[in-house]
Amino acid sequence: MFGFLIKRLLLLVPVFLAVSLIIFMIVRFVPGDPIDNLVQIGSTEEQKAELIASYGLDKPLPVQYGIWFAKMMQGDLGEAMILRRPVADLIAQNLPHSLILGSLALLFSTIVGVATGALAAIWRDSWLDRAVMTIILLGSTVPSFWLGLLMILLFAVQLGWFPVSGARSWSALVLPVLTIGIGGVALVARVTRAAMIEISRKDFVMMLHAKGVPPTEIQLKHVLRHALLPVVTILSLRIGWILGGAVTIEYVFARPGLGSLLITSLNQRDYPVVQGCLLMLAIAVILGTLIGDILQALMDPRLREGLN
């Protein structure tokens, strides 16, 4: 297990380098020039050139990348052009909101998804299974931003149970968590159910029946355990998606967070902020898959050895 960890961690280095390079390039290739937003109307070409030079934008791209990367490693993500504050501060201010929302949504979709998927698999082809599958189909096809708007209309405006928007109280988290989580519930339930049904047909499960193990124990202690492997895979891929996918939801609910910060700074072509946000999302994806791999290795002895 120790050797596995070391290997897996070393693998992160090239991945991180590649990701940082891609983020750096993407932002450079987006059409539109942020300097246009900064120069005062009526300023001369010289004044504009001076402004460009002050941000280091006159240097060749490889040099720009080098400077950015070196500073990033020291925790300096540069200064926001529009908001005129360190990017690291902006992220530190917004990230916790996204993390709370994201982890609650992840927790919600895991618990509810695994439970409903397992129930549907155990009582396969019953009315319960059909009901769950129908809801799953709805949950995975409805766009989340639209679902968010519907929930605001029903639970916030009509019934007044929860605040319409903002992040001032814990109750303000309920609707956004549900909105993001429902898609995840559908996904997790579908994967859990399919995996459990497939694993139930395996020889070793038949053997457990032949040993006289009660069916519910077979399903919960043996089959579900195997079914969790693919669930961990999709969840670990979803960690980044939830943090970044919360973009539209944060917007719909007017919540502060990484997504809102990213949208605002994209609109203003605030390069350093966009870069910082993308970097955070990329790190979330990388950490997500890392955690997923470690969990899977803990759950399956064959994986531990395959990578050793």
Place this chain on the structure above:
Amino acid sequence: MALLSVSDISVSIGRLTPLDRIAFSIDPGEIVGVVGESGSGKSLTAMAVMGLLPLIGGKISGGSVHFAEFELTTLTEARYRALRGRRVALISQNPMTSLDPVRRVGEQIDQVSMMHLGLGKVEARARSVEMMQQLRIPEAKIVHGNYPHQLSGGMKQRIVIAMALVANPELIIADEPTTALDVTIQAQIIQIMTEMARARNVALMLITHDMGVVAQACDRVVVLYAGRVAEMNTVDAIFADPKHPYTKSLIGCIPVEGLPPGGLKGIAGNVPGVLNYPKGCRFHPRCTRAIARCGDEVPLLRASGAGTVACHLAEVSA
């Protein structure tokens, strides 16, 4: 009195009836071979006795199965479960896939004695290790903590056999226990299984397609063909004087010493699938001695010498 007596059971899966009035019995401590080619219904017979047909969507649609003091066809699922692994155990075809890949093999043996004998973790472990040692698993204590993928096929099959034996059952059903193994360890596994069965007076229903294995290990034989019993007799009698043409052909398939190259006979054609069982005797299209009657009339099982046979051409003892 017979330990297991299967009386005219038919098995249906959906609208199909792959097993048609199978009947045979096994005495305590007896080793009975159930032989036939693939598709003759051997494994279904095993599933029927174990009560596992519902797992593949099948059921016993007629006949009865007596085991010890129980009528299995009307037994409640909970009481059936108490028998499985405790009094009737299964050794499955493929040891590669019969063990849970994410659990230590020892725990999988412990599970049986903890569940059925009420042993605690420590006692169960000691019992498993002892069982493994009896099955000549080297370094049993270490192997107990191994995962299935760390063991060879022969070792895995020994683990499966240990799982079957650990609760001291009265009957073990071994469904082609060596088919998935290397030829070199097949004989070893058969030998160790029959040895253990004899030593502990456990009845063994040994399903195989290999008449050679039957000759080596069994007391009696049941020959199945296309979901029906073709012939039943003691091993000595069946090899000395096979009554059914199918049994003769199966015996002809055993390689013997001094056989010239190309001299080994097979049986022409294939076992018919359940969808196109022929009328009359199901073997007649492949039978070299078939007469007109064989295609029309189903031959009934009749006593013939010490055994029984279902063939119009076999001479019958009055």
